[in-house]
Every structure is written in structure tokens, then in C-alpha cells.
Amino acid sequence: MDKFTFMIGGPAGAGILNTGLQLFAKTCLRNGLSVFTCAEYPSLIRGGHNHLAVSVSNDEIFSSSREINLLVALDKLTVDEHMEDVKGGVIYDSSSFTVDLPEDILSFPIPLKEISEKNGSVLYRNTVAIGAAFGLMGIPLKEMEKIIKDKFSKKGDEVVDGNIKSARDGWDFVLNKPFPFKLAVGDKDQILLNGNDAVVLGAIKAGCKFISAYPMTPATSVLTGMARYSRAKGIVVKHTEDEIASINMAIGAGFAGARAMTCTSGGGFALMAEGLGLAAQTETPVVIVESQRPGPGTGMATRTGQGDLNFMLNASTDEFPRVVIAPGDVKECYYYIQQAFNIAEKYQMPVVLLLDKFLSTSCQSVVLDKDAGIQRGKIADKLEKRYEITQDGVSPRTLPGNPNGIFIASSYEHNEHGVEDESRENRIKMHDKRYKKLETLAEELPEPKLFGDSDFIVISWGSTKGIVREADKILKDDNSDFTHLFLPILSPFPKKVFEKLKGKKLIVVENNKTSQLSDLIAKETGRVVDHKILKYDGRQFNPEDLSRALREVMATGVKEVILSKRIMRRVGE
Amino acid sequence: MNEMKNDQRSLSNLDRSKPDWCPGCGNYTILLALKRAVDELGLDSANTVVVTGIGCGSKINHFIRTYGFEGLHGRALPVATGVKLANHKLNVIVISGDGDAYGIGGNHFLHTCRRNINLTYITQDNSIYALTKGQTSPTSPQGKKTNSTPFGVLEEPINPLALAITAGASFVARASSFKLDQMTGLIKQAIQHKGFSLVNVMQYCPSMNRENNPNWFNENTCEIGDHNKENKQEALVLTERKDKYPLGLFYQVQKPTYDEQEPQIKDVPLVDQKLETDVSDLLEEFN
Numbered sequence A: 001m002d003k004f005t006f007m008i009g010g011p012a013g014a015g016i017l018n019t020g021l022q023l024f025a026k027t028c029l030r031n032g033l034s035v036f037t038c039a040e041y042p043s044l045i046r047g048g049h050n051h052l053a054v055s056v057s058n059d060e061i062f063s064s065s066r067e068i069n070l071l072v073a074l075d076k077l078t079v080d081e082h083m084e085d086v087k088g089g090v091i092y093d094s095s096s097f098t099v100d101l102p103e104d105i106l107s108f109p110i111p112l113k114e115i116s117e118k119n120g121s122v123l124y125r126n127t128v129a130i131g132a133a134f135g136l137m138g139i140p141l142k143e144m145e146k147i148i149k150d151k152f153s154k155k156g157d158e159v160v161d162g163n164i165k166s167a168r169d170g171w172d173f174v175l176n177k178p179f180p181f182k183l184a185v186g187d188k189d190q191i192l193l194n195g196n197d198a199v200v201l202g203a204i205k206a207g208c209k210f211i212s213a214y215p216m217t218p219a220t221s222v223l224t225g226m227a228r229y230s231r232a233k234g235i236v237v238k239h240t241e242d243e244i245a246s247i248n249m250a251i252g253a254g255f256a257g258a259r260a261m262t263c264t265s266g267g268g269f270a271l272m273a274e275g276l277g278l279a280a281q282t283e284t285p286v287v288i289v290e291s292q293r294p295g296p297g298t299g300m301a302t303r304t305g306q307g308d309l310n311f312m313l314n315a316s317t318d319e320f321p322r323v324v325i326a327p328g329d330v331k332e333c334y335y336y337i338q339q340a341f342n343i344a345e346k347y348q349m350p351v352v353l354l355l356d357k358f359l360s361t362s363c364q365s366v367v368l369d370k371d372a373g374i375q376r377g378k379i380a381d382k383l384e385k386r387y388e389i390t391q392d393g394v395s396p397r398t399l400p401g402n403p404n405g406i407f408i409a410s411s412y413e414h415n416e417h418g419v420e421d422e423s424r425e426n427r428i429k430m431h432d433k434r435y436k437k438l439e440t441l442a443e444e445l446p447e448p449k450l451f452g453d454s455d456f457i458v459i460s461w462g463s464t465k466g467i468v469r470e471a472d473k474i475l476k477d478d479n480s481d482f483t484h485l486f487l488p489i490l491s492p493f494p495k496k497v498f499e500k501l502k503g504k505k506l507i508v509v510e511n512n513k514t515s516q517l518s519d520l521i522a523k524e525t526g527r528v529v530d531h532k533i534l535k536y537d538g539r540q541f542n543p544e545d546l547s548r549a550l551r552e553v554m555a556t557g558v559k560e561v562i563l564s565k566r567i568m569r570r571v572g573e
Numbered sequence B: 001m002n003e004m005k006n007d008q009r010s011l012s013n014l015d016r017s018k019p020d021w022c023p024g025c026g027n028y029t030i031l032l033a034l035k036r037a038v039d040e041l042g043l044d045s046a047n048t049v050v051v052t053g054i055g056c057g058s059k060i061n062h063f064i065r066t067y068g069f070e071g072l073h074g075r076a077l078p079v080a081t082g083v084k085l086a087n088h089k090l091n092v093i094v095i096s097g098d099g100d101a102y103g104i105g106g107n108h109f110l111h112t113c114r115r116n117i118n119l120t121y122i123t124q125d126n127s128i129y130a131l132t133k134g135q136t137s138p139t140s141p142q143g144k145k146t147n148s149t150p151f152g153v154l155e156e157p158i159n160p161l162a163l164a165i166t167a168g169a170s171f172v173a174r175a176s177s178f179k180l181d182q183m184t185g186l187i188k189q190a191i192q193h194k195g196f197s198l199v200n201v202m203q204y205c206p207s208m209n210r211e212n213n214p215n216w217f218n219e220n221t222c223e224i225g226d227h228n229k230e231n232k233q234e235a236l237v238l239t240e241r242k243d244k245y246p247l248g249l250f251y252q253v254q255k256p257t258y259d260e261q262e263p264q265i266k267d268v269p270l271v272d273q274k275l276e277t278d279v280s281d282l283l284e285e286f287n
Helices: A016-030 A076-085 A112-118 A122-137 A142-155 A157-173 A195-205 A220-233 A243-256 A266-282 A309-314 A330-347 A357-361 A424-444 A464-477 A496-501 A516-525 A543-556 B002-006 B026-041 B056-063 B076-086 B098-104 B106-115 B160-167 B180-192 B214-220 B232-239 B280-286
Strands: A004-012 A034-040 A047-057 A068-073 A086-093 A106-110 A191-194 A208-213 A236-239 A259-264 A286-292 A323-325 A350-356 A363-366 A408-410 A456-460 A483-486 A489-491 A505-510 A531-534 A560-564 A567-570 B048-052 B067-070 B091-097 B120-125 B171-176 B197-202 B221-223 B245-252
Touching (some): A016 A122, A034 A357, A047 A076, A068 A076, A076 A086, A086 A122, A142 A157, A191 A357, A195 B280, A208 A243, A259 A330, A266 A309, A266 A350, A350 A357, A464 A505, A496 A516, B026 B056, B026 B091, B067 B076, B076 B091, B098 B106, B160 B245, B232 B245
Parallel strands (some): A208 A236, A208 A259, A323 A350, A408 B067, B048 B067, B091 B120
Antiparallel strands (some): A034 A363, A191 A363, A323 A489
């Protein structure tokens, strides 16, 4: 089969997310398959309902799916929550609870608790279930056993042996039981990482030497990832007292000449807004990674959404140019964080790398083979005027320590020398100069690509990219094609590509209520988007529901569709 | 101010613009003391960064020939920390008013003290918000009438020296804007001190806080006298003295600075390290 989706669910603290990821997803990866994982969890440490979905395939895979081929339920709640999406089988812990499954579902009651306790600990429940899953799918246990050895060797032989025994017992338990979904071992050589991991690796690759940040879900693992590698890679990591300190410290480090960044989510970014303007006014490079979660206020800390686009584009006192980049997948996180540092230094302005919980925490199997290189822009050996007016808007800068270019960076309006100057003429000159940089950058950036040749253009940004591509696979089978326009850079806005779209029907897909991208397109190009498919329930789209909505939009011309789980609401009904 | 005009040494060229503070403002002597201190210590102007926030006195880095960063109100310390961690070979001097340092920037003040970052913090403490024309500050005395507290301040003033000592600063001193030589000496000592040093300068504001006039300064300040400067309790008792404000060095201890505890920058500052970084060895954990 071309795509198989496994899900494991249970209470928080049962090792669902970590063990599921390490044992199930990595075993698939090491068996040469493509993998995409997606975790859902509430904002707590124990209890509640956690689940991890892992889609695997012999082909490329761009997102998770709604349809589940094999559900592992460690508690009854998992069955209740996900049964409607199961098309295949359910493994459940028959030593803890019983369930009545519909006739078309293959039922695999396994006494997970009993088997695991016999092998040493109830904590091995997951391992028994995952061993059984591989037994049903026809994946050998060799790689899984190696992973168990790597993962648990620190905990001693007893734990390693108990887990291996548990996996084998699970495998044996389902021996000869019929299961229609079999996966052949593949030949891909990939690594498995999430968007935040990729940001960390890309930042280090790009020579980021300084990060100052305050923990905030779902951006925290950028901070902790940088901290983990800080000694090995010579990075100074500062967990600050608040996000105001984070951005100001990063600006100080950038002024001194280090490649510096911070990371946060919407609430922390709100505290950084004044600092963003400071970077713009002093023309100091800084990179801000913002991973969105639903708000406002504290909102939903562990869920996803794309509601911060307007905020990233507009957060400011007065007006100033900034760059907003929204990578669409893990590979792009790695590439665009490198570009973010190049752009921040070349254009001496703040650059926002905009992610969301779905992209930050979903793991994807990739090969990281595209690097951006390092370009630092105009760093001068000598200068008279730090803020000199130039043709491209960019003035050469010096770094402290250089005796031939001493200057002051001031957050007050200043003249070409950096000295405060509130004259009308100077104000216009300097304000224009700052905006000129964005125009220069816009000319340098490549035009976004159009995938396909249909009259329907599906426009997306950020993490919806992979889901649109999976929906495209489904619709191609149905002969209802569309063209995908993915916009990785939202400021400066890629206006030119819209000239090619005259007479086409524009469909915007995004994870918010008001369709912020549609407003942006209208503002920048004058084009009014024809159709919108939106979702704002704190969860990402899934390819099945999105393809259904797209089919409906293309067939009936309905203006706006709002999705949540299986439900589709047509606006105007 | 003749002395200042005649001063032709490297750090003292008024090549940017001239100060525009009110006649008699304490900022003039603070600027002079700072220039004398850096000149007498022979600091290299290119290797010195003066970071400020926003307030009358925060314009001070326009009048001294070093690298300067004039940031946001209350945020001078985080910027300076970033500068110092990126290039710990630089001399970093931070200057803020009392509102900037202890009001809006109070949180940064506490955390910078406990980090013991190797930089010098000079606060221009005139117990008033002067640039916004006369509102209460965190060091205004209880009962003081200002235009944001027309019926008198209800809160107690904070004690910045005690805060600094308890939060972990390793050098804490108080100076007066009327005592140029003493202030110069304390700033020099502060710059030479390894760790976070605070020089809280009691400053005369002739426009917005005339109550604390030269006579008041004469009557209400005194020399600190002899005491064990490494004794935290003795220092704290002195900061709590109610009859007069002692001037001088309250507290000084030697302890590891934040920057020297980071092995990543033990030898080479971050800014001098190679940017191209191999990550292939990090990929192993992802397969």
C-alpha cells in the first residue's frame, strides 16, 4: 500500500509521544520508509489524552492523514476519540478494558498490561503494542531491537531485555492473524526530525552564535535544542527573564557582530514588538523564530493555528520594513533559517521565521541537502557615515572594536552619522532609506513556483503546504486537478506572480477564521480571492477533509468553507 | 565646564554634538567623571561601548567618542548583556536614569545583578522623571508631590543599593553629582572591577526636582567611612541608614563572572569565531 497510518493513544505520562516516536517511527525510518509524525497533547504533564499519529510510506509523504489503519489504544478514551477514523484494525489493552468494535474493524485484544508486567514493568505496554503492530504490518523487529538497545542501555540490561522481550511477545501474539495492510521494507536513507529541530540545525549551520529566549510552547525546543549543542558548537544560550530581554539581548549581540536569534510564540512576540522596532530603527540584524499557537491571551498552548500572520506583518510603532518567512515543511525550516540570517545581515533588519505548532513538532523524514551558504552583506573596514544613503538602501556597517568606524546606533530618528535629527528633510530621507532596503530585497528574491496548470489556484502559506500536496494526490486520482501556489515569503510580498493568475480562480487555504492571507493578497495586488477554505479549531487540516472541501469548491463555486474534524460548514448556508 | 572643553584626549572629543541638558544639571558632571575615568584608565575608544536607554541622561553616549547604543526605555541592560556576551573583550558601560533602571527596567536590573555580567552600570538617580517633565520615580520619597502624584507618593521608595547587593551584584557604590573626584574614582574602580558593578549617582535635577538642591545634598549626604566592604550585612545596614545618604563603596566581592563561566567564549569572543559550522555530527541522533 502507498500510505499506512498508525496511531497510539493514552494518558499523558504513559510514554506515548516519546516511545511512540522513538520505537515506532524510527523503526520505520530505519527500514527505509518515509515517515510523518503528528502529536496531539493537552497542556499538562499527567493524565488527559495524548496521541501520536505516524504515517509511513514507500513514496514521499507530506503530511499525516485523518484515516487510521491501525490504532493502538492504551485506554478506552482513545477508542472513543478515534474510532470513527479507523479503517483497518485496533490493538487494545484487553487486560485493562473491553470494547465493542464495529464488524468491519479488525479487533486485536492483547493483554498488554499482563504481558508487560510479566516482562518486568507495566511501562513496557507500548513496546508490546508496537511489537504487535510490526507483526501485523510485516516489518521485522531487528531495527526496533537496536533502537531499544540505544535508547535504554543507560537504564541497564534489565530494561533493555524487558523491552526486547515485550516487543517479541507482541509480535508473537499476532502471529498468523490476518491483517490486510502490509508494508515492504524500503531503501530510503533519511533522517527524522521536526521543524524546531531543523531550525536549530540550520541556525547552527548558518553560524548562529547567540540565542536569548524565554520558554514558550511550541517554540521552546528551539531554545533547548540550541542549549543542548551549545558547548559542542560554541554557542552562547541565554534563558532570559522575559521576552523583552530576549529580543534586546539578541539585538545587542547582533550589534556587536554575532549572528543572533530569539524564539517565542505569539504571547512572547507581543512583548518583543518594541524591540522589533528598535532593530528596524538602529538597522541591527536580528532573527526571531515565532511558532504560532491559537490565542488570544494564553489561548491553546499545545494546539496549532495560523492566526499570527497579521501580527508579524504589522506589529510596530509607526511603520517599518521587516521580513516574514514562513517555511512549509521541515526541509524548508532548515533552509530558510539560514536564509533568515543572510537577509538579516545583508539588509540590516529584523527577520521573522514564522512556524506553527504543527510544523514545529511534527517529524518528517528528510535529506538535508540544501544549504543557503553564508552572506554577511556590507561590513566595512572603515566608514564615515554609518547610515549613509546608498542606492540599494543598505549602508555599510562596522562592528565595535574597529577604530575606523566608531558610531552610535540610536533608536531616535537620526541622520546619516547616527546623530539625532528631527528635521523634516532628514526624516523623509531616512524613512525612505529604510523602506528602500525592502524593495531591493524584493527584487533579489526568487518568484514562487506554480505547481500545475489548472484554472483553480490553491494558495497556501506555512505548514499547510504538505496537507495541500497530499490533498492534491487524492484529487489527481479523481481527475480534479488544481495548481498549488505556495508562498514561503510574505514580506516583501511576491506581487509579480499574481500577474500570471489573471482569469484564474483563487482559493486560499489557511488555519484561521478571517483569512488573513486573503486580506494580504487584496492589499498587495488588488485581487479579491474567490474562495476560502478555513479551519480555526486549533488543529491542522487533514488531506481527506481538505480534498473534499476543494472538490466541493471547484464543483459548486461555494465562497467559503470552514472545516473542523469531519464537519464542513459552508458560509451563507 | 571649561575643563571639558579643554580636554583633547581621545575619548573626550565632542565630535557628535553638544549636550543640551539644563544649566546646572548633574549630567554634566557625570559625563565629565565618565570621560575622566575612561581616559585615566586608558580605555581604547574603539573597544568601548556605552549603552543607554531613554531619558535626559541617556543621550550621554552622543557626547563621548566610543561605540554607542541608545536603545529603548528600560532596556539598556539586556542590550549591553548581548554586546558583552557576543564580544567579552569590549569594555561595556551602561548608563540609565532611575526610572529607566529601577522602574521600567527593574526586572532586567535584578537579573543582571544575579548574572554578575562583567559590565559597569552607572545610574543617574535624580528621583524624578525629568524628560517627561516631573513624574514620580521608584526612588522618589514617600509623600513627594509630582504631577503624576499631585497629592503625594503613597509607596515607599526602593533601595537600589540593597536590591543590587541582595540580587548578587559584586560591586555596589553610591556617588553624588556634586562630588566629581569621588564619582570619578568610583567609576574607575567600577570599570576595573571584574563582575557586575553598580554606581548609583545621586543627581541634581535643577528643573524638575528643586527640593533636592545643592543645600539638600550638603545636608543629607556624608562619607561612608571605614567598614568591611566584603561584609554583606554591614553593607546592607549602611544602605538602610536613614539620617544621611553615605557616599562611597558599600560592597565589593570577587566571584566568577557570567562570561568567564561560559567555556564557549573562554578564549575567543563569539564574534571572532568561524561562522561556517559543520552539523553532520549532530544528525546521528535523528536517524
